[in-house]
Amino acid sequence: xxLPFLGLILGLAFGLLTDIQIPSAYENYLSIAVLAALDTIVxxxxxxxxxxxxxxxxxxxxxxxIALAIGLAFLGVHLGVDLYLAAIFxxxxxxxxxxxxxxxxxxxxxxxxxxxxxEKTV
Amino acid sequence: xxxxxxxxxxxxxxxxxxxxxxxxxxxxIIGYSYNLAKDDKTLRSKFLEQEDYYxxxxxxxxxxxxxxxxxxxxxxGQIREHEQSLTEHAEDYKELAQEAEKLRLILGELPAHxxxxxxxxxxxxxxxxxxxxxxxxxxxxxIFMVVNxxxxxxxxAIAINGHRLKPNSYIHCNGPVITVDGKQYPAPFEIxxxxxxxxxxxxxxxxxxxxxxxxxxSIVVTIQAVDNIQMAKGGR
Numbered sequence: 038x039x040l041p042f043l044g045l046i047l048g049l050a051f052g053l054l055t056d057i058q059i060p061s062a063y064e065n066y067l068s069i070a071v072l073a074a075l076d077t078i079v080x081x082x083x084x085x086x087x088x089x090x091x092x093x094x095x096x097x098x099x100x101x102x103i104a105l106a107i108g109l110a111f112l113g114v115h116l117g118v119d120l121y122l123a124a125i126f127x128x129x130x131x132x133x134x135x136x137x138x139x140x141x142x143x144x145x146x147x148x149x150x151x152x153x154x155x156e157k158t159v
Numbered sequence: 160x161x162x163x164x165x166x167x168x169x170x171x172x173x174x175x176x177x178x179x180x181x182x183x184x185x186x187x188i189i190g191y192s193y194n195l196a197k198d199d200k201t202l203r204s205k206f207l208e209q210e211d212y213y214x215x216x217x218x219x220x221x222x223x224x225x226x227x228x229x230x231x232x233x234x235x236g237q238i239r240e241h242e243q244s245l246t247e248h249a250e251d252y253k254e255l256a257q258e259a260e261k262l263r264l265i266l267g268e269l270p271a272h273x274x275x276x277x278x279x280x281x282x283x284x285x286x287x288x289x290x291x292x293x294x295x296x297x298x299x300x301x302i303f304m305v306v307n308x309x310x311x312x313x314x315x316a317i318a319i320n321g322h323r324l325k326p327n328s329y330i331h332c333n334g335p336v337i338t339v340d341g342k343q344y345p346a347p348f349e350i351x352x353x354x355x356x357x358x359x360x361x362x363x364x365x366x367x368x369x370x371x372x373x374x375x376x377s378i379v380v381t382i383q384a385v386d387n388i389q390m391a392k393g394g395r
Contacts, residue, residue: 040175044182051183052190067192074185081178092177099181 041078065114066107069124073102076128079135086142102128264315264353267325271316271390275353276360276382278305282346283377295377297346299332305350306330308369312362314352316390320344321351323390347379356384 077099084090106124113120263269280302283295302319309317317324322339329340336343352359360382364370373380 041178041182044179045186048183048186048188049190050186052187052192053194055187055191055194057191064192064195067188067195071185071188071192074181074188078181078185081181090174092174096177096181099184 065121066110069106069110069121069128070103072125072128072132073106074099076132076135077102079132079139083135083138083142086139261315265326267316267323268392270392271353272387273315273353274356274384274386275314275316275351275388276356276363277385277388278309278350278352278363279379279381279383280305280346280348280350280373281379281381283379296335297337297348297378299330299337301373301376301378302330302337302348302350304369304372305363308362309350309352309354309359312354312359314354314359316353318351318390320349321391323392351385351388351390353388353390360384 077095080098081090081095084095106121106128109124110121113122260269264271280297282297306317306319306324319330319337319339322342322344324339329338331338333343336345337348338344362368363382370380370382
């Protein structure tokens with residue numbers, strides 16, 4: 038359980054320590070990549086809790102989502118249409134939905150445990 | 160059992176490896192963008208600081224400009240006042256300047272030139288009838304008469320034998336010569352006067368005037384108008 042958090046902290050440290058400068062025009066892509074990554078992680082957690090988790094889906098989803106979002110943003114920049122909004126919208130909505138599902142599942146689990154405990158005690 | 164456990168453990172480690180990898184990538188992206196945003200923020204704040212600095216400087220400059228403009232306006236007002244008073248008094252000044260010039264001429268402090276007359280007084284020819292030579296030589300009184308007449312009739316500058324007369328000049332008779340300011344001059348006496356020649360001549364030749372009296376005293380008098388008399392300024 039602690040491994041993902043360790044990874045997150047490790048990644049954060051790496052990210053904070055890297056000193057590579059990219060043109061400010063590409064910062065939009067980065068924000069979308071962040072959103073895509075978060076969406077994938079939350080999606081993975083949800084899938085894990087729903088016991089429909091699959092390594093391949095997870096890892097391909099991670100990279101494919103990021104690539105798709107960045108590609109969409111890239112296309113949007115070059116077409117003069119803010120297509121990255123579509124990615125942000127989709128990811129945002131899915132992020133909230135996934136978090137809501139996770140929350141419900143967690144509440145359900147907690148209630149189940151509580152009930153079991155109650156049964157045991159009684 | 161062992162194999163199943165191993166399989167399970169392997170599955171778990173793989174799953175964990177993947178999640179670790181994904182988390183590292185996500186963390187990296189987040190950290191990196193945070194770094195960028197921070198840099199951006201500092202950059203922007205630096206820009207803002209600079210902008211603030213320039214703005215305050217601009218404001219200061221504008222205030223200074225305003226102060227200077229106020230000062231300029233004030234000074235302009237003063238100049239205008241001065242100019243007004245100047246125009247008001249310009250005529251007075253002009254008159255005063257002219258008067259001062261005239262007075263200086265009279266005082267003999269300036270070299271004078273201009274039209275005027277030349278009066279020559281010569282001793283009369285020897286008259287055998289007369290026993291007293293005083294009857295036909297030029298006396299100081301004659302010169303006084305001429306000089307006074309010339310002064311009254313508006314001569315601006317008078318000189319006797321080239322000696323400029325000053326207000327405090329003195330003339331006195333000293334035998335055959337006369338002394339002007341301590342210098343002796345023999346006859347004939349040339350009295351030069353600058354002024355309107357017509358006026359001066361007519362003043363001298365008025366009936367019963369200086370000219371007649373001089374003729375009466377058997378003195379040879381010649382009066383001639385001169386276009387341009389040059390007169391040095393009077394010595395001390």
